[in-house]
Amino acid sequence: MKNMYRIILQLLLFFYFSFILLVQIYDLKYVESTCIKHLKEKYALPFFEQNWSMFSPNPPKGNHYFLVKYYTATWESDFIDIQQIIRTRSFSTFFSIDQRLKKYFSDCFNDIIHLQNSKVNITSPHKSQGLESIVNYAKIVFKNQKEFSKQLHPKDSVFVQLYLVDDQLNEDIHQAKTYTTYYSELNKLFLLIND
Numbered sequence: 394m395k396n397m398y399r400i401i402l403q404l405l406l407f408f409y410f411s412f413i414l415l416v417q418i419y420d421l422k423y424v425e426s427t428c429i430k431h432l433k434e435k436y437a438l439p440f441f442e443q444n445w446s447m448f449s450p451n452p453p454k455g456n457h458y459f460l461v462k463y464y465t466a467t468w469e470s471d472f473i474d475i476q477q478i479i480r481t482r483s484f485s486t487f488f489s490i491d492q493r494l495k496k497y498f499s500d501c502f503n504d505i506i507h508l509q510n511s512k513v514n515i516t517s518p519h520k521s522q523g524l525e526s527i528v529n530y531a532k533i534v535f536k537n538q539k540e541f542s543k544q545l546h547p548k549d550s551v552f553v554q555l556y557l558v559d560d561q562l563n564e565d566i567h568q569a570k571t572y573t574t575y576y577s578e579l580n581k582l583f584l585l586i587n588d
Contacts, residue, residue, distance in 0.1 A: 412432065412436075415429050415432070416429065416432070416433050419433060420433075455559065455560045455561035455562045456559075456560045457499070457502050457557065457558060457559045457560070458474060458476045458480075458498070458502075458558050459474070459475050459476060459498070459502070459527055459555060459556065459557060459558070460472045460473065460474055460475075460555075460556040460558055461473050461475055461531050461534070461553050461554065461555055461556070462553070462554040462556075463531075463535055463538065463541055463551055463552070463553055463554075463584065464551070464552055464553075464554065465544075465545065465546075465549045465550065465551055465552070466549070466550075467544075467546075467549075468541070468544045468545070470538060470540075470541045472556070473534065473538075475527075475530060475531060475534045476495070476498055479491045479494050479495060479498070480495065483495055497526070498527075500523065501522075501523030501524070501526050501527050502523065502557060503523070504521055504522060504523030504524070505521055505523045505524050505527075505557060505577075505579075506557065506577065508520070508521050509577060515579065524555075524579070524582075527555065528553065528555075528582055528584065531553050531555070531584065532584060535551070535553075535584065550583065551583075551584045552582060552583055552584055553582045553584045554578070554579070554580050554582070555578070555579040555580075555582060556577070556578055556579075557577040557578075557579070558575075559575040559577075561575070
């Protein structure tokens with residue numbers, strides 16, 4: 394009985410390694426055979442195909458960030474990149490809180506774009522958690538805009554115009570680095586009333 398198990402095991406191993414060897418020879422183009430191609434497609438690929446992203450994540454394909462413009466009925470600011478300081482500080486050390494903030498901003502960006510692609514009308518921040526977070530962060534950035542704050546009158550309503558900027562790198566790695574920029578605009582988002 395042990396002898397029979399040994400023979401069956403040896404035959405299974407022989408066929409298994411023969412099968413793998415045939416597939417490798419076919420992949421290296423030493424043999425052209427429709428039978429081996431059929432074996433590979435039906436039996437080898439579902440079980441032995443590797444996904445290279447398991448070893449390395451997909452490389453970044455560009456940058457996305459937010460630009461804001463604050464305005465009232467009579468005055469408006471320049472465009473402000475509200476993530477610039479965080480991006481600059483994040484280059485200094487990998488294990489800083491700025492890395493987490495960058496990831497959070499990226500998630501906010503993706504949330505807003507996902508809702509826009511789903512044809513959801515996001516006219517107010519509470520429709521999107523990502524947009525609500527960015528508007529709240531824009532309020533913090535607004536407090537540092539001294540020049541704009543001087544122009545405000547009491548009881549002025551302040552609005553924010555938000556641009557989602559997506560700079561995509563070219564796909565061909567043999568070409569010089571170029572960016573294709575896409576903009577998505579959200580306008581007339583109420584920010585606050587000046588006290």
